[in-house]
Amino acid sequence: MKWYDVFSNIYDSSLEKLYFKSRVRAIELLDLKSGQNLIDIACGTGANFKHIKATNEELEIYGTDFSEGMLRKGQSLIKKNNWNDITLFQADARELTPEFIKKQINKDLSFDRIICVLGLSVIPEWEVVLDKMLDILKENGRIVIVDVFAEKRNFNTWLVEKIAKADLNRKIWQTLEKKTTNFHYEYLPVKENKVGGKLFVATGIKSKRR
Ligand SMILES: C[S@@+](CC[C@H](N)C(=O)[O-])C[C@H]1O[C@@H](n2cnc3c(N)ncnc32)[C@H](O)[C@@H]1O
Numbered sequence: 001m002k003w004y005d006v007f008s009n010i011y012d013s014s015l016e017k018l019y020f021k022s023r024v025r026a027i028e029l030l031d032l033k034s035g036q037n038l039i040d041i042a043c044g045t046g047a048n049f050k051h052i053k054a055t056n057e058e059l060e061i062y063g064t065d066f067s068e069g070m071l072r073k074g075q076s077l078i079k080k081n082n083w084n085d086i087t088l089f090q091a092d093a094r095e096l097t098p099e100f101i102k103k104q105i106n107k108d109l110s111f112d113r114i115i116c117v118l119g120l121s122v123i124p125e126w127e128v129v130l131d132k133m134l135d136i137l138k139e140n141g142r143i144v145i146v147d148v149f150a151e152k153r154n155f156n157t158w159l160v161e162k163i164a165k166a167d168l169n170r171k172i173w174q175t176l177e178k179k180t181t182n183f184h185y186e187y188l189p190v191k192e193n194k195v196g197g198k199l200f201v202a203t204g205i206k207s208k209r210r
Contacts, residue, residue, distance in 0.1 A: 003165055004044075005069030012045050012073070019047070019117075022188040022199060026117060026146045027051045029184070029203045034058035036112035041093055041133060042066075042119025046074030049086060052115075061086040062105065066093065066123075093119065093129045098136055110138045117146040121166040127175060134179060137206045143180065146188070147172050150197030160196030173202035180204025 027048065032038065032055050040048050043063030052061060063086065065071050071088050078086050089104040102108050114133050120126040137143055150157040150168035157168055177183045183204040190199040 004065075004067035008045060008067065008069035008073050011070070012047060016047060018190060018194055022146060022190060022201070023048055023051045023117065025188060026115065026144050026201050027055055029201060030055075030113050030115060030144050031142060032056045032059060032113060036060075037109060038062070038113040038115065039064065039111045039136070041096070041114060041116040041129075042123060043074060043088070044070045044118075046077045046086075046088075048115060048117060049074075049077065049083065050081075053081075053083065059085065062111075063088045064091045064093070064096070064104075066091065093123050093132070094125055096129070096132045096136060101136065110136050110141075112138055112141050114141070114143040115146075116144075118148070118164070118166075120145060120172050121147045121168055121170055122164060126170055126172065130172070130175060130179070134206055139206055139208060141206050142203060143176070143206065144201065144203045145172060145176060146199065146201045148195050148197045148199050149173075156193045157196040166196075168197045173200060176202050176204055181207045 034056060035058060037060040039062040041064055043065050046063060063074055068090060071090055074088050087105060114137050123129050133143060148168050149171060161168055173185050181204060185200060185202045188199040188201055192198060
């Protein structure tokens with residue numbers, strides 16, 4: 001995780017303009033309601049939080065990431081804005097079981113909403129992690145995933161994969177579609193050469209049967 005500790009120092013200044021509108025759209029698709037709880041998995045520097053707070057102030061928000069450096073940035077953002085309803089904790093997403101989460105936050109929680117932006121292309125064993133996410137999502141809860149898929153590989157794909165330590169060959173939305181209902185998928189308006197492929201948002205609802 002050392003790389004993201006270093007990357008955290010320039011992450012927001014180099015990428016935030018690029019992803020701003022996509023975050024707004026992803027959070028719109030979360031369809032947040034007052035009183036709900038939400039977890040941002042691989043939350044990084046907390047770049048989603050201001051959009052979530054702008055949509056609804058009455059939420060219980062959690063963020064988790066493996067990188068201490070990214071979480072430090074997220075924590076100072078929370079402090080600066082006095083966001084007392086946002087709690088961060090460190091975790092390898094592969095360990096996100098209900099028991100693990102309970103130990104971290106001292107609460108037995110499952111979540112109304114899950115968001116993961118640019119995480120599943122980076123995290124190893126992403127299919128296992130997606131299953132873990134669905135395990136901690138409430139029945140009828142909604143999950144929103146934003147990520148990049150390279151249909152045609154080129155130099156930019158290679159470069160983004162190197163910089164982000166990502167694998168842009170993962171057909172994440174296809175797996176999500178199989179495991180959720182009310183599935184929706186759309187491309188987001190970001191130039192492919194900037195992100196190494198097509199940026200998409202995919203969302204679905206957890207049903208009883210998966
Ligand atoms: C490209 S960044 C995305 C950060 C943030 N979601 C955003 O939208 O800006 C990928 C994030 O995945 C995190 N990450 C990588 N491997 C992880 C793992 N095994 N478990 C949890 N987070 C991980 C990194 O620390 C980093 O913050």
